[in-house]
Every structure is written in structure tokens, then in C-alpha cells.
Amino acid sequence: MSTAKATRVRWTILAILFLITTINYADRATISIAGPELKKVLGLSSVQMGYVFSAFAWSYVIAQLPGGWLLDRFGSKITYFFSIFFWSLFTVAMGWVGFFTGGAAVAVLFCLRLLVGAAEAPSFPGNSRITSAWFPTRERGTAAAIFNSAQYFATVLFAPLMGWLVHSFGWQSVFYVMGSLGIVMSFVWMKTIYGPRLHPRINKAELDFIEAGGALVDVEGGGKPSTAPRMATGPVIRQLLGNRMLLGVYIGQYCITTLTYFFLTWFPVYLVSERHMTILKAGFVAALPAVAGFLGGILGGYISDRMLKGGSSLSKARKTPIVAGMLLAMSMVFCNYVTQDWLVVAIMSLAFFGKGIGALGWAVVSDTSPKEAGGLSGGLFNTFGNTAGITTPIVIGYIIEGTGSFAGALVFVGANALVAILCYLCMVGEIKRVELKPMEDGAAAPQPSGAGVR
Known part of the structure; x- marks a missing residue:
């Protein structure tokens, strides 16, 4: 190993992932900030609004496995570029809904949200894939927690801005501003993202360090061509779903993501309709639980990696923050029993602090995904998780x-946090990397790796 001081390029890569994911979640949340005005202008009922809120997730879920295949086939850099560019372009187009009226306006709005969802599909599997390539196992929890915490930072940074835009310039301005910002960031992505072996600023000391620590440095190109047989997609997916550990992780992610989509869709409406705040005030108030969620997200990753460095098993280091965080997230049910706005905000902040601590699913995916099918594995994980984006807005x-x-809605969301706890305690078992072994028909069967931390 080189004696030169190691560069720290991986943290620059993580900073770009964080910025892009912040834009990603801000664009998802545009509809919730504009929601009260859209509901009024288009005359939508709560059920109709629920379906509009869910439109993003329908296509996002359906496109997960194709998105994962594209990542595995073409790499994260080019696939993610087109993802960012097109989801941002479709976000801009949502501002044009104002040129339509009645049923046509609702149909156009629904279709554009479908397009945004499909375009965003490769984003989080891409994050996981890049994190696996750039970070050793003992830093991966922190890395995954940082890019995942961008969902809260997006609200902290952009909810007040978007609330002000709606208040001052109308609901269309939110889509124009946020979509344009995303288009600019797509070109920033192309200029800054590389695989570890291809990055012009990494030195051998850093490359050796991350590779020795379990980073899959060849997954994003630059290494020797793989001699492993190409895996047949269908059989691999069936075998992944047959793995009890992964299935428990997938179901747990569905439950955790239910909390995310409540926050992204109905939470501002809850503040306006149930707590009688103005849309401007709701935009600022929504940022407070988001700050707590952001801090919890960073803390959860830090705790997990500190436990690993202190000698805890991978399973204990990942499960402990998840279970503790979901217990705190269940506290949101107590909002049904208080009347003061400041108490509601405090309880929601505690709940989303817990949700942030427990949002380590992507770290678990990075720890467990097969090397040959990281995109597919991440896509399958995200398919389960974001099915909650379909069910949560509609059920609520x-x-x-x-x-x-909203009383029953808060109970529904809290119950999902409880089910996530049960998944990790009773179903997941030991967290290990899954290895794909060739089968006679050229497909592959996943087997837990004995190393468990690669």
C-alpha cells in the first residue's frame, strides 16, 4: 500500500450525492407545497388529492427494476444524468397545468407526476451503487445516512422557499424554479462524478484504503473486465425474493417509507387544514421536523459506524439505530391528544428525528447487495419501499x-413504524452480503457471504 497521504475524494463524491438527492426530494415535495392551492383551484376532494399525490410513486415503483438494470448495464454516471435531466424537465412542465381546466388539468397533472416518478427511478439505487463503490464498510453507514438525510435537508432548505413562492408568485412558480435548478445540476453531475479507478483526483493510497475496507471499486468501471457469467434477471429476482434476510429488509423499508410519504404529501395539508395554519406558515413550520430528521439521519449513521468500529457485529450496528429510531417515530400518534401548535411541532420533530435515526436501509442494501447485481438489488429494495408512495397518500x-x-392517519403511520421494528427483530436475522452463484441455466442463486461485511 502507498505511504503517501490518502486523498479524500470519496467525501466530495458524497457531497454531490447529497446535493442531487436534496434536489430530488425538493422536486418530489413541490406537489405537497402547492397542494392546498391546487386542491382549491382544481376543486379536488381529499380522495382525489390522494390519488394525485400517489401518481409519482406508481411509475417510480414500476420503473425501479428497469432503472436498476440500466444502472448495471450503462453505469451510474450516464444513467443518473438522464434521470436528473428528465425529472427536472417534467417538473418544469407541471407549471403548465395552469393552462388547462377541469378534468384535463387533473389528467395532465397526474400524467406529469407519473413521468417525474419514472425519471427519478434510478436515483436511489444509483446512490447505493456509488456508495458501495466509494466507501469501505465501516464508513458506509455514515455515507448512506448522509445522502438519505438529504430528504430532510430538502424540506429545511426549500419548504420555506417554496411556501414563499406560492404565496408571492402563485403555485406555478414552484415548479418552474425547482425544475430549472435540477436541469442545471444534471450538468454539474456529468462534470464531477466518476468511478474510483477513473477519478482524476484520487491517489493510490485512497484507492487502496477503500478497496481493502470492502468498497466495490470496480463496480463503476475502470477495473478488469468481469469474468463472471451474466446473470439472468428473472431468476436472480426470484432468488433475491426468496432470501428471508432481504425480504425482511424490503418489507421493513416499505413501512419506513410510509413515514416519508406522509411527510412529503399530507403533512403540509395537515398543518393547513387540521391545524389551521396559512400556507406560508406551514412552509416554515414543516422545516422544523425536517431539521430534526436531518440531524437524526446523520446521528443514526454515525452511531452505526461507531458501533462497527467498536467491535459490534454488522447486524447489531445496523439494527440498533433502526429499532430505536422507529420507536421514537411512533410518538407522532400523541399529536392526536394535544391542541397547542408548539406541542404538535415538538412531537412531530421527535418523530422525524427518530425516523432519521432509523433510516439506514440503504446502508443495509450496500452491505448486502450482490456485486454483480447491485442495481437490481437496490431497485427491488426501492420497489418495496416506494410502494408506500402509492398506498400512503391514498389510504390517508x-x-x-x-x-x-387526521387522527386515524397518524395511527396508521405510527403502526407502520411498529411493523418495521418487528421485521428487523424477527425476520431479518444476520445481515450478510449475498453472493450470486451461477446455476446450470446461466442464472444465479444468492448465497449469504461468510465475510458478511464486504
Whole structure:
């Protein structure tokens, strides 16, 4: 190994992932900030609004496995560039919905959200794939927590801005501004992202360090061509779903993502309709739980990696923050029993602090995904998780329509946090990397790796 001081290029790569993921979640949240005005202008019921909120997730889920295949086939740099560019372009186009009226406006809005969802599909599997390539196992929890915490930072940074834009310039301005910013960032991505072996600023000391620590440095190109047989997609997916550990992780992610989509879709509406805040105030208030979620996300990754460095097993280091975080997230149910706005904000902040601590699913995916099918594995994980983006807005819409309040909705979200705990405690078992072994028909069967931390 080289005696030269190692560069720290991997942290620059992580900073770019964080910025892009911040834009990603801000663009997802545009519809929730504009939601109260859109609901009024288009005359939508709560159930109809729930379906509009869910449109993103329908296509996002369907496109996960194709997106993962594209990542494995063409690499993260080029696939992610087109993802950023097109989701941003479709976000800009959502501002044009104002040129339509009635059913046509709703149909155009729904279709554009479908397009945004499909375009964003490779984003998080791409994040996981790049993290696996650039970070050793003992830093991977922190790295995954940082890019995942961008979902909260997006609200901290952009919810007040978007609330002000709606208040001052109308709901269309949110889509124009955020979409244009994303288009600019797509070209920044192309100029800054490389695989470890291809990056012009990395030195041998850093490359040796991350490779020795378990980083999959060849997954993003620059290494020797793989001699492993090409894996047949269908059989690999079936075998991944047959792995109890991975299935527990997938189901747990569905439950955790239910909390995310409540926050991205109905939370601002909850503040306006249930707590009677103005849209401008709601934009600023929504940022407070997001700050807590951001801090919790960073803390969860730090705790997990510190436990690893202190000698804890990979399973204990990943599961402990997840379980503790979901216990805290369940506290949001107590909002049903308080009336003061400051208490509601405090409880929601505690809940999303916990949600942030427990959001280590992508670190687990980086720890467990097969080397030959990291994109597919991440896509399958994200398919399960973002199915919650379909069910959560719709279920909450029906709950509100049927009961006239958000009380049942908060219980529904809290119950999902409990199920996530049960998945990790009772189903996941030992966390290990899955290895794909060739089968006679050229497909592959996943087997847990004995190393468990590669």
C-alpha cells in the first residue's frame, strides 16, 4: 500500500450525492407545497388529492427494476444524468397545468407526476451503487445516512422557499424554479462524478484504503473486465425474493417509507387544514421536523459506524439505530391528544428525528447487495419501499374522507413504524452480503457471504 497521504475524494463524491438527492426530494415535495392551492383551484376532494399525490410513486415503483438494470448495464454516471435531466424537465412542465381546466388539468397533472416518478427511478439505487463503490464498510453507514438525510435537508432548505413562492408568485412558480435548478445540476453531475479507478483526483493510497475496507471499486468501471457469467434477471429476482434476510429488509423499508410519504404529501395539508395554519406558515413550520430528521439521519449513521468500529457485529450496528429510531417515530400518534401548535411541532420533530435515526436501509442494501447485481438489488429494495408512495397518500385520503380528521392517519403511520421494528427483530436475522452463484441455466442463486461485511 502507498505511504503517501490518502486523498479524500470519496467525501466530495458524497457531497454531490447529497446535493442531487436534496434536489430530488425538493422536486418530489413541490406537489405537497402547492397542494392546498391546487386542491382549491382544481376543486379536488381529499380522495382525489390522494390519488394525485400517489401518481409519482406508481411509475417510480414500476420503473425501479428497469432503472436498476440500466444502472448495471450503462453505469451510474450516464444513467443518473438522464434521470436528473428528465425529472427536472417534467417538473418544469407541471407549471403548465395552469393552462388547462377541469378534468384535463387533473389528467395532465397526474400524467406529469407519473413521468417525474419514472425519471427519478434510478436515483436511489444509483446512490447505493456509488456508495458501495466509494466507501469501505465501516464508513458506509455514515455515507448512506448522509445522502438519505438529504430528504430532510430538502424540506429545511426549500419548504420555506417554496411556501414563499406560492404565496408571492402563485403555485406555478414552484415548479418552474425547482425544475430549472435540477436541469442545471444534471450538468454539474456529468462534470464531477466518476468511478474510483477513473477519478482524476484520487491517489493510490485512497484507492487502496477503500478497496481493502470492502468498497466495490470496480463496480463503476475502470477495473478488469468481469469474468463472471451474466446473470439472468428473472431468476436472480426470484432468488433475491426468496432470501428471508432481504425480504425482511424490503418489507421493513416499505413501512419506513410510509413515514416519508406522509411527510412529503399530507403533512403540509395537515398543518393547513387540521391545524389551521396559512400556507406560508406551514412552509416554515414543516422545516422544523425536517431539521430534526436531518440531524437524526446523520446521528443514526454515525452511531452505526461507531458501533462497527467498536467491535459490534454488522447486524447489531445496523439494527440498533433502526429499532430505536422507529420507536421514537411512533410518538407522532400523541399529536392526536394535544391542541397547542408548539406541542404538535415538538412531537412531530421527535418523530422525524427518530425516523432519521432509523433510516439506514440503504446502508443495509450496500452491505448486502450482490456485486454483480447491485442495481437490481437496490431497485427491488426501492420497489418495496416506494410502494408506500402509492398506498400512503391514498389510504390517508380515504381515512380523512371517512372520518373528517387526521387522527386515524397518524395511527396508521405510527403502526407502520411498529411493523418495521418487528421485521428487523424477527425476520431479518444476520445481515450478510449475498453472493450470486451461477446455476446450470446461466442464472444465479444468492448465497449469504461468510465475510458478511464486504
